[in-house]
Each structure stands twice: as structure tokens, then as C-alpha cells.
Amino acid sequence: MILEKLILATIIFGISLFIAMYATYLERKVAAWLQDRVGPDRAGPYGLLQPLADGAKMFLKEDFIPTNADKWLFIMGPGIAMFTALMTSAIIPWGTDLVLFGRTIALQVADFNIGILYIMGVLSIGVYGIMIGGWASNNKYSLFGAIRASSQMISYELAMGITVITIVMMTGSLSLRDITNAQHGMNWNVFYQPLAFIVFLICSLAELNRAPFDMAECESELIGGYHTEYGSMKLGFYLFAEYISMFISSAIISILFFGGYNFPGMDAFSGNVLAILGVAALFMKIVFFIFVIMWIRWTLPRFRYDQLMHLGWKSLIPISLINMLITGLVIAFKNGWFNS
Template sequence: MYLLATDWFFIIEKLILIALVVTLSMIVAMYATYGERKVAAFIQDRIGPNRAGPFGLLQPLADGGKLFFKEEIIPLASSKFLFVLGPVLAMVTALLTSAVIPWGSPAVIAGRTVPLQVADINIGILYVFGVVSLGVYGIMIGGWASNNKFSLLAAIRGASQMISYELAMGLSLIAVLMLTGSLQMSTIVQNQLDNGWNIIYQPLGFLIFFICALAECNRTPFDLPEAESELNFGYHQEYSSMKLGFYLFAEYINMFISGVIMSTLYFGGYDIPFVNEASWGISQNLLAFISFVVLLCKAFFFVFVFMWIRWTVPRFRFDQLMHLGWKRLVPLALVNMLITALVVLLLNK
């Protein structure tokens, strides 16, 4: 009888939402690979892929097909299960983060207000943080299961990088939490709708967060874990076929999601800048759609900046990386946190 009492509409709504979010992340990640190649080409005065389909738009499909048909190689003396688990974990952790993001203002479907958010839990930011901290496992397990010293070293290099930068990231987030007084993602966005974007109050915090996001996504200038051209290709050296594809794909999903999170935390989420959308008098569903598109635009901008940086700045040395993380960003984030706390305290008095 219990099953009858459950709100089936609610469950179906959430399932559809999850499916949509996952599909969206996948498609965006697919075209991020295309975007990366195009951006790289344009910055290097080239044209980039333009043969597969109009403007090369089918290139991601061709790349995916190629990866699928490549030979799968599993090292003989490795733990087979863990070797497969590595890329799966990388992919899953990359996709999990999107669950707490408010994708747009609520829509109304069949008389019900449907928030465009999979789960509005009251520890939203901590959830993001937790999932990001799990991203290390994909790298470490994959690197270890490859049974290769270079992979293992690269995995450890990557893991220590991620752990180091998580710290400064968390500290810079605390300042945002102080401003909002809540960990809930929807509250953070609502707060920015009312009081202006967080970037105005937290420029330094955003800078730290942005740098840490680069490091967490293993993007240049912090791409030592994979370092395609040197350092023996990093933790996925032994991987081939779609398992390698999963690792590469997870990176692009991470990039997209971190772009979305940055826009949510610092750039007003789905807020349409400079206008008061409530006075437009358009239907709520249309408004939800427009706000969703606005959020996507913000996220795409950050993805573009990630790529732009990749093709501008060379890779750090490992000691420089650690120096920046521990001796520069962590104290800076602490100072930022203290100043924010002080100001919040004084203003609330």
C-alpha cells in the first residue's frame, strides 16, 4: 500500500530531470571536444576540424566512433576489475555533481511547480565538494591498476595536486557561504538575485576558486596528471579504446560542470543580468527556459576561458604547482575569509 501512497509524479519528474541533465552534460562534453579543437585552431591561426559535416560539426561523432572501434588493451598483470573501475569512477563522479545545480527558475507543468534542480539538499555546496574530492579515486585506481610505474607516479602526482587545491577551493567557498548564510544552492542563487552577484563582493574569492577549478579539472597550466607531451602521458598511459575516451570525456564534463558551478556561485546562476525579468509578464515556462539558456551561456563562457588559458599558458613545474597551492592560494583564501567574516560581522551589528 505504501507504493500507492508515494508521489509518483515527483519520482517521474526527478527521473526525467536526471536523464535530461546527464544527456545535457554528455552532449556539451562531446561538443566541448570539438570546441577545444576549434579554439586551439583559431588561437594558432588555423581553421580546425571542418571536414566531418558542415563546419566539422560531426567531428565528435567521428572521434567517438574511432575510440569505440579501437582495440581494448588490458594489461596482463593488472587487476582487471579495478582497471575498468577507474574510468567508470571518473565518469560517474564527473556526472554526479550536476545533481544539486539549479538549472533555471522553476517551471510550471500541469499545474505543478517543478524546480529545475534534481535535489535541493541543504548542504548543496558540501555535496559538490564531496563529489569533487572523490574524483581522485578515478585517477588513483586507474593509475594503480595499470600496473605501470609511470602511471602510478602520475596518479600520485594528480591525486596530490587535487587534494592540495581542494583546500584553497574550500576556503574560498567559505567566504561565499558567509555572505549567503546557507549551503543550499537555491538559496545562494536567490540571494544573488536579491543582492547582486557574489562576484561583486568576492572578486578575490572567485579568482582563487577559478584557479583551483582549473587545477581540479586537470587543465593547463595544471595538467601535470596527464601532461600529454611529456611525463609519459600520465595516469591513463595504459588505457586504450573507450576506456581512455571515458577519462578524456570526464575531463570535459568536469569542465562544463565547474563552469556551471562558477556561474551559480559567483555569477548569479540563472539570473539574467541587468534586467528585471519579473516585469516582462511572460509565462513562467518561457522564463524558465530563458534563464536556463542564460546559465548555459555563462557556463560556456567559462569553458571558453578554460580553453583560452590552455592555449596561452604553459604548464607549471610540480614544485611551482605546490608552491602556488599551499604557500599562495591557501593563505590568500584564509585572508579573504577573515576579511569577509569581519565585514559581515560589522555590517550585521
């Protein structure tokens, strides 16, 4: 049992790293396509070895720590960012049960009954990586980036949490497995909660520090923000953590709103075939959302800081609150709580 989970965890670890690796490649390719360019095409066929070349470059660079930096925190920052990014993948249900060698294997490392709460918690810890990194660098730009990142995350976590609560209200469970199973076939949450989906997508972008909410990095005004002073593989860790988070966020969006491993016509299959097709469906959704996130990045310019706060506090939170209220009323009517 333990061995089974260990193998599954290792596989998921490998897959997240692999996807994050090729997300960097895809990012550059998507950017190129959207701008009528070719993108990386020199390393290997179609430039497919580019991530390896990038990794080798990162490893071979000088590992530099500024004199006035807080040495231990400086080293800890990227570690925390990477650790929290990887930790989230533990509770994602990748597919229905797989039967191998007479054993039933659940394609989920841990089925917490409070899965979504765990995700929100780990996402909030994620900001520590950025904050500690920015603080330890002892650089004004890094500190600016870190402060912006933390305030942005606090602001957007509220709206995100409220939209998650609407989904939880509809399902009646905090477990991601239950939320997925409630969306059997084409019965996806996005058709019932389109507004919540849009709010959740915007908040995910903000939580990921992706454009148009990349206030924490801001190449053009903060010269890299919290990772200004970082180089070598420590910088690589930060960038990699961002792409892993992107992968996990896409997975969470797919699970909460697009039915996870459910796909239309899934009743025609059963057993292992269903499990494998479900995993394939989930990964297709994940890749699609990774693409959408990149697509948004290469379309929209960055928000100004005050606009960001306006959007978060004055628009998204009221919208998600009203949405939650209406959902609650509809659920109450359906269950006949007003009849008595």
C-alpha cells in the same frame, strides 16, 4: 513526482553528455583559432559531426588490458571517473520553477540543503578514478600521474573550500538554490568577492587537471600520465569525464560567482518565460566559462611541480584565509556584533 525527477535527470544526463561531446569539438576549434588554424572541418558542415567520428573511432579500437595490470581496478578506474563527473550535476539549479500541465517543476534534480558540501565531496571522490586507474596500470608513468593528481587535488581543495566558505558566509546557506537566489538580478558575488573568484577559478583548473595544472597528464613528460595504458572506450571515458567535469565546474563557477540563472532585468519577466530565459542565461555563462578554461589552456604553459605546490600552499591558501577573515569582519560589523 518520482517520474518528474527521473525525466529531469535523464534530460540533464543527455545534456551533459551532449555538451561534453561538443566541448571536445570546441576545444579543438578554440585551439585552432588561437593558433591561426582552421581546426576540424571535414566531418559534416564546419566539422560538426567530428565528435561522432571520434566516438566511433574510440569504440572500434582494440580494448586492451595490460598483462600485469590489476584487471578489475583497471576497468573500475574510468567508470569511477565518469560516475563522479556525472553525479555532480544532480544538485545544480538550472532555473526558476517551470509550470507545465498545472504542475510546478523545480529545475533541479535534488535541492539538498548542503548542496555545496555534496559538490566538494563528489569532487574529492573524483580523484579516485585517476588514482585507481594510474595504480592499476602497473606503469611507472601512470603511477607518477596518479600521485601527482592526488597530491594536487588535496592541496587545491583546501583553498577551494575556503573560498566556498566565504560565499557560504555571505549567503548564510549551503544550498545552491539559496546561493543563487541571493544574487538576484546583477547582485552577483563576483562584485563582492573578486579575489575569491580568482582563487576559485585557479583551484577549479587544478581540480579539473586542466592546463596549466595538467600535471596528472603531462603528455610531454609522463606520456599521458594516469591514462598511459588505457585505450579504446576506457580512454574515451577518462577524456569524456574530464569534459563533463569541465561543464559542471563552469556551472558551479557561474552559480557561485556569476549569479547562476539570474540576469539583469529579470524582474520584467515572470513564470515560464523567466524560467526559460534563466536557463538560457545560465547556459550562456557556462559556455563562456568553458571557453575561458580552454582559452587558458591554449595560452599558458604547464607549471612545474614545485611551483604548483608553492602556488597552492604558500599563495592561494593564505590569500583565501585572509579573504575569509576580512569577509567575516565585514559581516560582523554589518550585523552589529561588535556593538554590544
